[in-house]
Amino acid sequence: MTDGVHRDEMTTDVRLMTYLIERDAAGHCERIELSARSQPGEAAPTERQLLAEFHHRVEKLVIDYEQSEVPPRGDELIFRDIYEEAGRHHEGPEPPGTDQPTPHGSTDRYAAVTKLLALETEFRGPRRLSGTQHTYLAEWYEKLGPALRAVDLHAHSALAYKRATWLHGVAEDFTAQDRCRLARARAKRRATRPAWRRIPGWISDVLCGYGFRPFLLLAWIAAQLVLFTGLLLAVESLTLGDSIQICLTNYLNPVGIGDLGSIGVGGRVLLLVEAWTGIVFTSVFFALLVRRWFRF
Template identity: 35%
Template sequence: MTDNLRPKLSDFVSSKSNLIRRHAAVYATEIAEFQREIGGRDDSDLIDDLHHHVEQVLLTYLPPSTNRAGDSLVFAHLYDDAEATSLTAGAELTRSTILSALLAAEVEFRGPLRLSHTQNSLLADVYENLGTRLLHARLPAHAAFAFDQAAHLYSINEDVRGQDRCGLAQAKARTLAANSLVTRALGRTSDTLCGYGYRPFRLLVWLAVEILGFSLVIVATAKTGVSVADCLYLGTVSFLNPLGLGDVAEVGAVTKVVLATEAYAGIVSTSVFFALLVRKLFRL
């Protein structure tokens, strides 16, 4: 939104907006210096500093009146500025503008003015948008924080889709922010297999891959004389129901071990799938 189209800001809002911008500029400098010192992208250790800057603004955030439109946000102009910024990663001006909006959202969320249902939705959208932009600005821990706040506001309004969408985005951002290669690898694996639990039906693909893989191993290890069709049948049935000794008497010792392993893998995999499915369907 251009300056000409914006409603005139009150002296109070204008003053607090300038204060927020100053804090955001200082905070952006702190982040840049910290990342230069550690030589990486980690920003999780700076979240406490974010809260410190928010608390400094809140000390003087005493609105002259509690009356305002229930479908508007105090710092909408700062959110518009952030939305209008380029998503070029690493630009200091872009970072400062996005951080101004993040600080403003925190002040508005934690301030003395109570948010209406509509304002919760509007602020949740702001946080979600900021999360995406913070990722492009190479601040994944801050993005995870923004997505978490968005999910919280969506939950207040009982917006399940928004809550799940932001929960998934938060999990991905946390994986990007992790220092450990193992943690990042596990996170990406979880994302691929089941979308961090938010997309359980992805596991059906993995279950099919497991059945096919075990079936092929059974075909390769079974004794001569056991037909391929019988091997595929054993591989399919054993995944869901462990076979008895009579069912596997003719396949050979190695194949028996494969079938037993498949049965345990099937129990674990299907249990995880149904647990995630129940969580998805019934919001456990």
């Protein structure tokens, strides 16, 4: 009953702020469309430049939010209706002297940008957020990340995951933090231009999920042991059992000259490469594992 009274009291102010958010979302989407339609040779803004413009829009919305008379909703989010249904037209009359903002380009893009603008306005706004509101915002930011990625706004998606990481940290949810950090790293890689600069990040992601999935390294270690065992069998006249024993021992503790016996030059070079590979991969694995343990 009380919630219904609060909603009635704040309807006009929330509707005005919602209009301003949707208007700026439509304008931002128009800028994105113009950038996408630019001809080769034209100085089209990059997504990072568009994101800077986005931040400028948010700052203006925060000022409007500060000057509004929107009463608090307790633990509810002020712009909850936008998060649940972005892109819909308002019911009732619009503020005088204004036109209904219309989406430019993809409706999905317009909905995602509208939600991100609303989330940023509420996150940066003057009101002190409760623990429950922090949790709600973290969930909405994390849900928005894939939606922004789906419409090729990868830098915007990285921003959503950045906010979700911080908000999960407030709740000391370290598992969710690592999940969002990994998603943010992937979004930042996709936003990197030119494409060849993504290669180091891609390698890190494949090997260990940017350090947030250390157990992936165990699969790579197992694959390396199989590979080196097969190669040792191919270049030396050893039994399968001897090859497995030598490679398993050498990977964790490099064998000495006295242990090589009748192994030829090819086998010695192979074992040397395996030993250095093992040192690197096991060191990285235990470092990431210790980091993970201390987080918990």
